[in-house]
Amino acid sequence: xxxxxxxARISRSLMLAGALIASQHSGxxxxxxxxxxxxxxxxxxxxxxxxxxxxxxxxxQPTLALNADRPMNPASVMKLVTAFAALExxxxxxxxxxxxxxxxxxxHGVLHGDLYLVGGADxxxxxxxxxxxxxxxxxxxxxxxxxxxxxxxxxxxxxxHDPDAFDGRGLRPYNSGPHGLLMxxxxxxxxxxxxxxxNEPVTLAAEPPLAGVVIDNRILTSNAPxxxxxxxxxxxxxxxxxxxxxxxxxxxCGPRTWSxxxxxPAEFGIALVAGLWSEVGGRLSGAVRxxxxxxxxxxxxxxxxxxxxxxxxxxxxxxxxxxxARQLLATLGALSPARTQDTPHMVAGGARVAAEQLxxxxxxxxxxxxxxxxxLSRIERIRADSLGQLLLAVWRxxxxxxxxxxLPVAGLDGTARRRLADSPATGQAHIKTGTLNGVRAIGGYxxxxxxxxxxVVMMVNHPEAHNSAAAQDALLEWVWxxxx
Numbered sequence: 001x002x003x004x005x006x007x008a009r010i011s012r013s014l015m016l017a018g019a020l021i022a023s024q025h026s027g028x029x030x031x032x033x034x035x036x037x038x039x040x041x042x043x044x045x046x047x048x049x050x051x052x053x054x055x056x057x058x059x060x061q062p063t064l065a066l067n068a069d070r071p072m073n074p075a076s077v078m079k080l081v082t083a084f085a086a087l088e089x090x091x092x093x094x095x096x097x098x099x100x101x102x103x104x105x106x107x108h109g110v111l112h113g114d115l116y117l118v119g120g121a122d123x124x125x126x127x128x129x130x131x132x133x134x135x136x137x138x139x140x141x142x143x144x145x146x147x148x149x150x151x152x153x154x155x156x157x158x159x160x161h162d163p164d165a166f167d168g169r170g171l172r173p174y175n176s177g178p179h180g181l182l183m184x185x186x187x188x189x190x191x192x193x194x195x196x197x198x199n200e201p202v203t204l205a206a207e208p209p210l211a212g213v214v215i216d217n218r219i220l221t222s223n224a225p226x227x228x229x230x231x232x233x234x235x236x237x238x239x240x241x242x243x244x245x246x247x248x249x250x251x252x253c254g255p256r257t258w259s260x261x262x263x264x265p266a267e268f269g270i271a272l273v274a275g276l277w278s279e280v281g282g283r284l285s286g287a288v289r290x291x292x293x294x295x296x297x298x299x300x301x302x303x304x305x306x307x308x309x310x311x312x313x314x315x316x317x318x319x320x321x322x323x324x325a326r327q328l329l330a331t332l333g334a335l336s337p338a339r340t341q342d343t344p345h346m347v348a349g350g351a352r353v354a355a356e357q358l359x360x361x362x363x364x365x366x367x368x369x370x371x372x373x374x375x376l377s378r379i380e381r382i383r384a385d386s387l388g389q390l391l392l393a394v395w396r397x398x399x400x401x402x403x404x405x406x407l408p409v410a411g412l413d414g415t416a417r418r419r420l421a422d423s424p425a426t427g428q429a430h431i432k433t434g435t436l437n438g439v440r441a442i443g444g445y446x447x448x449x450x451x452x453x454x455x456v457v458m459m460v461n462h463p464e465a466h467n468s469a470a471a472q473d474a475l476l477e478w479v480w481x482x483x484x
Contacts, residue, residue, distance in 0.1 A: 032066060033478040039471035049462035051384040054479055056454045057395045071367030071381040072459040075434030076320045077441040078375035083313045083403060084390055085354035086328045092310035092399045096122035100133065101298045109143035116293045118152040119181025121334060122306045123327035124315060127184040127208035127272060133304050135280050148286035151269050152293050153180030156330050159345045166376055171235045171260050174376060178326040179265035183272050184208055185323050186265045190258040194251045195221040202249050209275030213262055218246045226253035235260045266290055310402035317406040317432055318414035322374035329373030347372060363389045375434050384457045387443050391455035404430050407444050420473055425480035440465040442472050446479050454479050
């Protein structure tokens with residue numbers, strides 16, 4: 001098997017080299033590399049629906065450009081823009097602070113007043129960190145809070161967010177919006193353990209604890225083959241806080257992890273803090289509620305800092321987290337100068353800041369439309385040459401290593417782990433992928449077989465875009481073979 005696989009890779013390399021020679025004879029400006037054109041033809045995608053831009057990072061002109069000045073929907077590749085703007089504006093060491101404050105006196109284990117959790121727009125405040133924060137309060141001697149636990153999310157001023165607006169799947173975590181005190185990505189993790197035979201109940205382990213949320217698990221084991229294992233799973237909310245899970249999970253799949261966003265971020269935070277405070281042994285006479293820290297009469301007890309922005313960008317891009325991207329864009333708006341009537345909230349302000357950062361870096365922003373910074377949008381647009389210019393600008397920045405390391409490695413990890421399988425280019429491309437109905441895109445860097453690095457962008461906007469993965473891989477392999 002090893003000999004056959006090695007022979008197959010050698011043969012594929014020879015084929016790629018032949019395609020490279022043929023494309024060089026035809027001239028890059030006259031058309032696409034033959035393997036790429038063949039893959040597009042096979043997928044029934046016209047070149048008018050495709051934009052491509054390739055340039056070595058040490059070159060002054062692109063090797064290949066097709067429709068590169070045409071604004072197109074990049075899907076999640078828009079996160080490259082959000083990451084650039086955030087690192088450029090804030091620096092890779094930037095962090096967010098969540099503060100804990102109290103009013104009233106602490107006597108004999110009782111806080112005679114309210115406790116305040118003041119958000120700083122931290123994008124990655126997981127429930128493990130929140131558990132430690134509440135456990136620290138217990139260590140300080142607070143056994144019971146006579147007043148309320150008040151959650152202050154005023155760090156971000158945001159527009160109304162409808163999680164159902166994009167695709168009607170409001171309980172899917174990718175549809176969650178930003179929040180000034182976002183907790184655990186607004187996500188409930190659901191560990192699913194199928195039975196051994198068909199129609200046996202699937203055992204469920206849910207985390208983090210959400211006070212008041214009742215999970216009605218109706219998922220059954222099936223004897224179907226393990227294909228797209230989650231295709232038959234469904235989640236719905238009934239009666240306010242009853243999360244109903246239904247469908248089936250094939251026994252052949254073994255344990256799996258699913259997720260849901262059963263509550264809006266503010267309610268999710270309330271349920272999480274109530275559950276964790278009880279879990280660490282704390283008692284509460286009042287309630288967990290939304291509110292704001294008073295201007296006076298309180299004392300800051302301590303704070304908790306997030307990981308640095310470089311780590312947050314990695315979390316965002318490796319697994320294409322929409323909620324982190326939304327949070328970063330809003331953060332840019334929050335830290336920008338006073339908003340104008342044209343930017344009435346921090347999402348719009350963040351979009352303006354991001355566009356300004358690109359323009360200041362010499363990147364052409366004509367046709368650029370930033371909606372929420374995540375790519376989960378039907379109106380976001382950017383040109384392939386603008387993305388290419390951005391990638392080249394990154395290469396000249398001191399934080400380039402952090403930016404590059406945040407991108408999925410094709411064939412190895414993140415959202416690109418299944419790309420370039422059995423290809424000689426496996427492991428050579430740091431590539432952000434993006435997929436929506438009618439959209440498929442890639443953008444990033446690739447090291448060719450000669451050790452030269454290239455910036456690569458390809459976007460497809462067409463009803464058959466879902467069939468364009470082979471064409472994108474053909475482009476990456478052509479570059480790896482030594483595009484000139």
